[in-house]
Amino acid sequence: MIASKALRPQPDRPRMCFVVGPIGDPYAAHGSPEREAYEHYLGIFEQVIAPACEKYEITAVRADGIAHAGDINEQICRHVIESDLVIADVSGGNPNVMYELGLRHITGKPTIHIGEAGQLPFDIASIRTIRYQRARSHLAGARREIESALEVGIQDGFELLTPARVLRGFQTDDGPLSSERSGDAEVATEDDSPGILDDFAAIEDGLDHMTADLDAMRKTVEAIGALTEQSTAEMIDLTQANAPASARLAAVARYADSLSAPAGEMNFIAGEFAERMTNLDSGVRAALSLVETTPPDERGVETEEFLVQLVALDKSAQAGLSQMGFLGASAERLVRVSRHLRKPVKDISLAAKRMTSAITCMGEWADKARSLAQGTTE
Known part of the structure; x- marks a missing residue:
């Protein structure tokens, strides 16, 4: 992981270290389990990482130690991209750690x-990793290994890992990277690691699935609306x-029975939609931060299409947001009518809450995308 002195000039000394990891x-x-995880990883930070960095006058900070107010996801992405180390x-x-690391x-x-x-x-087994065990003696050993890595890196420079070597190979006019410049005998064209366009494509694929989810949700809402109109007419x-x-x-029992399938389907779709949102959120925000750091005249067509897709997705979601809110409120009132309605009403209410929360997050994506797109046209 550390380059040899013969290949690297004396680098600038790192001053800030951002620590990526579970919290x-x-x-x-x-x-x-959540509290035990917090105590464990806080201990690794305080006993291993921070002291190793401090030895070389490097300030270490975790995401929960960012002092400035603001959007935490955006702050994390900026620290990941801009920190010295x-x-x-x-x-x-x-998953979030692996995306931030990528x-x-x-x-x-x-x-x-x-x-x-x-x-x-x-996935990253081929990259040198300092291993630790929870015993105090092993933690001390891990701290010393980090100190050693920092000492060599500060003196000789840090070796570029495969994704950076591949990307820089694409950015040069001299063809594939030589073994001297890459520190590796393999040329960039032989590497199968994903590049930034692959990452954008993966995110866009996830957004396409979310668009399909929204369309399926709209059809389910319409089906429930039609069943409700029929039941209302019968009750009158x-x-x-x-x-x-x-x-x-x-009659109410028949209505509840007819609601069972679409209400369950609605809850299932909402769960899928919310899960996609959870998996994509940090990635989309990271991609937006990367776009923000790229001069507008250097952005490709794929980047502009990505911004347009985020705005279009939000418009589609906002169109159904008020309908979902109304449906959720109506479902809460229905539960008092009969015990037969409790299960479908629970599914509808939960689906409405999941969708509302996810769509709110999507609006934040779109706001950022709009501001970046405006910066391109100004």
Whole structure:
């Protein structure tokens, strides 16, 4: 991971280290997995990473230690891209950590991997990783290894990892990277690692699925609306005919039964949509931050299409937001009518809450995309 002195000039000394890794939940109940994760990774930061950095007058900070107010996702992306050094704890292959690490690799800036023995993801097994175990003696050893990596890196320079070498190979006019410049015998054209356009394509594929989810949700809402109109008309007829309560209850039971399938489908779609949002959120924000750091005249067609797609997706989502809110509020009132309605109403209400939350997040994407697109046209 460290380049030889013969190949690297004396680099600028890093002053700021951003620590990427799982954090856990400091507010979770004592003894819970989330709280134990928080205590563990805080211990790694305080006992291993921070002291190693401090030895070389490098300030280490985690995401929960960012002092400035603002959008935390945007701040994380900026730290990942702009910090002098990143130390990444890849234990368990946390999805957000892996995406942030991929973004960092593309920058070509100094990065050190650490991870708990037995918890290292297969995807980056070929990259040198400082391993630790939870015993105090092993933590001390990991700290010394980080110190050694920092000492050599500060003196000789940090080796470019594969994604950065490939990207820089594409950016030169001299053809594939030579073994001297890459530190590796393989030329860039033989490497199969994804580039930035591949990352954009993967995000756009996820956004396409979200668009399909929104269309499926619209059709389900329409189906529930039609069933509700039919049931309302039937209940009005029964009331005008002074039908007994048992007849009205039977009508409600039929309505509840007819709602069961579309309400379940709605909740399923909303769950898929919310999960896609969770998986894509950090990636989309990271991509937007990367676009922001790229001069407008250097952005490709794919980048502009990406911004347009985010805005269009938000418009489609906002169109159904008020309808979802109304449907959710109506469902809450229906639950008092009969116990038969509790299950479908629960599905509808939960789906409405999931969609509303996810669509709000999508609006933040679109606002950023609009501002970036305006910067291109000004």
